Amino acid sequence: SQQGEEDPQALSIQEGENATMNCSYKTSINNLQWYRQNSGRGLVHLILIRSNEREKHSGRLRVTLDTSKKSSSLLITASRAADTASYFCATDAATGGFKTIFGAGTRLFVKA
Amino acid sequence: GAGVSQSPRYKVAKRGQDVALRCDPISGHVSLFWYQQALGQGPEFLTYFQNEAQLDKSGLPSDRFFAERPEGSVSTLKIQRTQQEDSAVYLCASSRRETGELFFGEGSRLTVL
Numbered sequence: 001s002q003q004g005e006e007d008p009q010a011l012s013i014q015e016g017e018n019a020t021m022n023c024s025y026k027t028s029i030n031n032l033q034w035y036r037q038n039s040g041r042g043l044v045h046l047i048l049i050r051s052n053e054r055e056k057h058s059g060r061l062r063v064t065l066d067t068s069k070k071s072s073s074l075l076i077t078a079s080r081a082a083d084t085a086s087y088f089c090a091t092d093a094a095t096g097g098f099k100t101i102f103g104a105g106t107r108l109f110v111k112a
Numbered sequence: 113g114a115g116v117s118q119s120p121r122y123k124v125a126k127r128g129q130d131v132a133l134r135c136d137p138i139s140g141h142v143s144l145f146w147y148q149q150a151l152g153q154g155p156e157f158l159t160y161f162q163n164e165a166q167l168d169k170s171g172l173p174s175d176r177f178f179a180e181r182p183e184g185s186v187s188t189l190k191i192q193r194t195q196q197e198d199s200a201v202y203l204c205a206s207s208r209r210e211t212g213e214l215f216f217g218e219g220s221r222l223t224v225l
Binding site for chain 1: 116145147153154155156157160168170171203205211212213214215216217218219
């Protein structure tokens with residue numbers, strides 16, 4: 001089963017535009033992470049936000065976390081064609097074991 | 113090596129055959145995870161090791177799936193009597209600690225005919 005659900009499932013934008021992806025989850029968490037996956041490759045870690053943090057930045061990435069709504073968003077600013085990939089949120093539950101659970105992902109396509 | 117290494121990258125098996133997939137984590141990483149990823153889906157958790165101890169195997173879909181990490185380093189995921197529904201990419205990830213950033217291998221793509 002997958003804890004997180006990303007929204008939208010797919011997103012197509014022009015180069016230079018911003019891309020926003022959302023993630024909702026079900027149980028209390030210790031932290032939430034975002035990963036990127038290029039087609040046919042492994043996942044690459046982008047950013048981790050802890051449950052007591054509300055916002056975090058890394059380069060062109062901005063992540064927010066709202067634990068009261070059990071949701072997070074990933075904003076990619078000034079997108080580039082090279083940002084084309086699938087993006088997944090992943091959560092480490094506060095209880096119930098050591099799993100890091102991934103959502104179904106958002107497929108982002110950035111048109112040059 | 114510098115990253116997580118998985119082998120084979122591609123495996124074609126006839127239905128009913130046994131397969132073994134290998135994962136070489138980053139040296140010194142305590143945690144090791146196996147995930148199954150179907151086409152167009154997110155990774156589904158299979159099992160978790162902390163050193164040599166398998167602390168969570170709740171995601172293994174059936175008793176045909178077995179994983180081990182006998183010396184707390186290299187791990188093997190074995191699938192017995194493969195079925196067509198086992199066709200997927202099997203991803204291995206390791207981490208320095210129990211939680212936090214995961215480092216993924218490129219995956220082993222299994223196709224069962």
